[in-house]
Amino acid sequence: MRYAVISDIHSNLEALTTVLREIQTKHVHEIICLGDVVGYGANPDEAAELVRNEAKYTVRGNHDDALYDNGTFSLINSYAKAAITYTRELLSEENYEWLKRLPMTNKIEDVLLVHASPSEPHEWKYIFTQTDAQIELSSFEEKICLIGHTHVPMIFKKSVAGGSGPQVRELINVGSVGQPRDGDNRASFGIIDTGKFTYENLRIEYDHQMAANKIIAAGLPAFLAERLYEGR
Numbered sequence: 001m002r003y004a005v006i007s008d009i010h011s012n013l014e015a016l017t018t019v020l021r022e023i024q025t026k027h028v029h030e031i032i033c034l035g036d037v038v039g040y041g042a043n044p045d046e047a048a049e050l051v052r053n054e055a056k057y058t059v060r061g062n063h064d065d066a067l068y069d070n071g072t073f074s075l076i077n078s079y080a081k082a083a084i085t086y087t088r089e090l091l092s093e094e095n096y097e098w099l100k101r102l103p104m105t106n107k108i109e110d111v112l113l114v115h116a117s118p119s120e121p122h123e124w125k126y127i128f129t130q131t132d133a134q135i136e137l138s139s140f141e142e143k144i145c146l147i148g149h150t151h152v153p154m155i156f157k158k159s160v161a162g163g164s165g166p167q168v169r170e171l172i173n174v175g176s177v178g179q180p181r182d183g184d185n186r187a188s189f190g191i192i193d194t195g196k197f198t199y200e201n202l203r204i205e206y207d208h209q210m211a212a213n214k215i216i217a218a219g220l221p222a223f224l225a226e227r228l229y230e231g232r
């Protein structure tokens with residue numbers, strides 16, 4: 001099976017619609033979303049509606065969780081808090097309840113899906129370094145674990161013992177659709193083939209100006225608009 005994998009949309013409708021159009025050209029069977037559908041951007045309800053209708057599998061991100069979990073809300077920064085407060089006012093009841101019901105993890109074939117970390121999904125840990133990754137690569141049994149959360153596409157690998165000899169276990173971060181932070185302002189997403197166990201990361205331009213203008217018009221912090229241009 002070929003799956004498109006998206007993550008960290010963060011209410012960026014312009015990025016999401018552009019990525020979904022591109023996915024239609026990639027001959028995939030289903031779409032996977034690794035969470036943070038909402039937060040930061042100006043179109044939370046539209047983004048949630050699209051992901052709910054287009055993604056076959058979606059797991060919960062920390063911004064999705066912060067909508068209704070005060071503990072998670074207390075951990076996010078002031079910009080994120082402003083956006084979540086804004087999001088609560090705009091989400092339809094149906095989309096709010098859908099986000100609330102999202103699982104922390106899911107599994108497809110030999111692939112684990114989680115937003116932040118496989119070892120402690122609800123602790124919202126960031127995996128940036130090889131040291132971080134080595135700990136996480138020992139915490140799941142599947143061949144591949146797909147994650148988001150850092151907004152930076154990365155692949156970490158580890159050789160582990162298997163029944164027929166050493167096998168490679170992979171931790172793959174697909175980056176962010178709606179708010180990349182690796183210095184590349186293009187939307188990031190991936191294609192995974194679970195038959196061949198191959199992964200490809202893709203980047204695509206979208207209308208940053210429109211997304212940024214909407215953030216300003218909504219009265220959200222200007223920083224959230226400015227960072228879209230910088231990919232930071």
